Amino acid sequence: MSPAHYTTMARSILIAALTLGASALPASSGMNNIKNIVVLVQENLSFDHFAGGLDYDSSIDGPQGYCNPANVSLPDSAKVCANPIAKNIASDDPNHSISGGNMQVFGTYHPASGAKASMDGFISEQRASYPKDDLNRAAEAINYFTPDHIPVFNSIAQNFVLFDRWFASVPGPTNPNRAYLTSGTSHGHGKNDDDFLTSALPQKSIFEQLSDKGITWKNYENSTKSDPAFLPDALFYDWTAKNGKDNVVPINQFYTDAAAGNLPQFTWINPECCNYMSMHPPSPINMGENFVKGIYEAVRNSPQWNETLFILTWDEHGGFADHVSPPTDVPAGDSLTYSEASGDGKEYTFHFDRLGVRVPTVLISPWVSKGVVQHQPSGGNEFTHTSILKFVSELWGLDSLSPRVDWSPSFGSLVTNKFRSDTPEKLPDAADF
Structure with a gap:
């Protein structure tokens, strides 16, 4: 200057x-x-x-190794894990209401006061919003x-x-x-x-x-x-x-x-x-x-x-x-x-x-x-x-x-x-x- x-x-x-x-x-x-x-x-x-897949700095807190159960009500159900294969155009528009967010964040539509955010309900809510019984498609919400x-x-x-x-x-x-x-x-x-x-x-x-x-x-x-x-x-x-x-x-x-x-x-x-x-x-x-x-x-x-x-x-x-x-x-x-x-x-x-x-x-x-x-x-x-x-x-x-x-x-x-x-x-x- x-x-x-x-x-x-x-x-x-x-x-x-x-x-x-x-x-x-x-x-x-x-x-x-x-x-x-x-x-x-x-x-x-x-x-x-x-942004979680950015790799120029190893301290970036991304989703590598992050998984959700296919059904949050059944913790032993199949795991759906985040993969670096997100699509240019998403097949579906995930639910982003407050109610849908409750399920995504807490695994329930009615979290109690002080409840711990488990962050394990994204796949369950995606399947509830788009009931096509296609886990690969539901996984677009976590990829x-x-x-x-x-x-x-x-x-x-x-x-x-x-x-x-x-x-x-x-x-x-x-x-x-x-x-x-x-x-x-x-x-x-x-x-x-x-x-x-x-x-x-x-x-x-x-x-x-x-x-x-x-x-x-x-x-x-x-x-x-x-x-x-x-x-x-x-x-x-x-x-x-x-x-x-x-x-x-x-x-x-x-x-x-x-x-x-x-x-x-x-x-x-x-x-x-x-x-x-x-x-x-x-x-x-x-x-x-x-x-x-x-x-x-x-x-x-x-x-x-x-x-x-x-x-x-x-x-x-x-x-x-x-x-x-x-x-x-x-x-x-x-x-x-x-x-x-x-x-x-x-x-x-x-x-x-x-x-x-x-x-x-x-x-x-x-x-x-x-x-x-x-x-x-x-x-x-x-x-x-x-x-x-x-x-x-x-x-x-x-x-x-x-x-x-x-x-x-x-x-x-x-x-x-x-x-x-x-x-x-x-x-x-x-x-x-």
């Missing part, structure tokens, strides 16, 4: 400090190097299934990808920071997790119900917070508005529908803004869902990889790259298996609960007091170290989707949105003061498999 660039950066930091006042970061914090955040949330893949299957993500992980203990916020479907991602709570929603389609969520979101603070933001959406099943995440909220619609724009504008150096301070990207680029079955994995590649290369080659942190994560596990038990006894976003009929027809009430299954997550920036595998943070809590909100609140001096955000660890210590000039301008093309 040139001396002139450092001078410009120092001036920007000073202005930011004067703006934030008492909430300004210490001068020694690497977070001072970040002026722009880009977040892309892909769809429905567990860590084991998508995983190799680095050759996912060269784009493999390259990103090797060049930046990979989390192998990052948990979804809710052990259930997409929209409740996306609400936690953007507001620290789902306001009692445990399924993709109509409130997400009618901008009915009343809680304060990160988008409202940023607007109140004078921080610029956009939600770039890749055709979610044209899908009757989904709205862009920012439009979940009543406030956005009334005050921020102009900040929700098509994905093509993202590429234009990135190339011109006109990305806002906070960029939120919705993928298409759920047939082409999102990775949600039946979306092909390689199409999703090429979408991620395009987003990365637009950010990497933007004039704003030197001041940007790009966070790539997945909203939830999508019913795909993972062997690591999610944390329990965590604070909910609020006091609301959610009830639904379980797979056995009986009602189950969820208190939002435990996290969802692990999902892949990476930090991408010239200000993070190369090839880091981040495990559990110090302090005992776990990285989760609301860690993003925690980081943003620290960076820009925002109030905490919920008790879950309070509990969540920040990843600010992973942002350094050492600028890297070796970050790849281009990534490999997606695999053909």
Whole structure:
């Protein structure tokens, strides 16, 4: 970086400090190097299934040797073990409701309070959801990808920071997790119900917070508005529908803004869902990889790259298996609960007091170290989707949105003061498999 660039950066930091006042970061914090955040949330893949086969670092906690019984009610039934033969297009879309997640994680639809997560019910739930009596097909829920299957993500992980203990916020479907991602709570929603389609969520979101603070933001959406099943995440909220619609724009504008150096301070990207680029079955994995590649290369080659942190994560596990038990006894976003009929027809009430299954997550920036595998943070809590909100609140001096955000660890210590000039301008093309 040139001396002139450092001078410009120092001036920007000073202005930011004067703006934030008492909430300004210490001068020694690497977070001072970040002026722009880009977040892309892909769809429905567990860590084991998508990233557990990465082998560039032996400490990555993957699924090798992980098995489930063919019938969780019969522990001595045939074992179905994870193999590196995941398909580009999954034959079936696994159950990822809260009820289905109970069976997958606990081996029962009605786990008792304090129950141990056995992580042995994925095959049983897959067979219950798709009763074809075909263990090879059911095993698609537990199989995983190799680095050759996912060269784009493999390259990103090797060049930046990979989390192998990052948990979804809710052990259930997409929209409740996306609400936690953007507001620290789902306001009692445990399924993709109509409130997400009618901008009915009343809680304060990160988008409202940023607007109140004078921080610029956009939600770039890749055709979610044209899908009757989904709205862009920012439009979940009543406030956005009334005050921020102009900040929700098509994905093509993202590429234009990135190339011109006109990305806002906070960029939120919705993928298409759920047939082409999102990775949600039946979306092909390689199409999703090429979408991620395009987003990365637009950010990497933007004039704003030197001041940007790009966070790539997945909203939830999508019913795909993972062997690591999610944390329990965590604070909910609020006091609301959610009830639904379980797979056995009986009602189950969820208190939002435990996290969802692990999902892949990476930090991408010239200000993070190369090839880091981040495990559990110090302090005992776990990285989760609301860690993003925690980081943003620290960076820009925002109030905490919920008790879950309070509990969540920040990843600010992973942002350094050492600028890297070796970050790849281009990534490999997606695999053909």
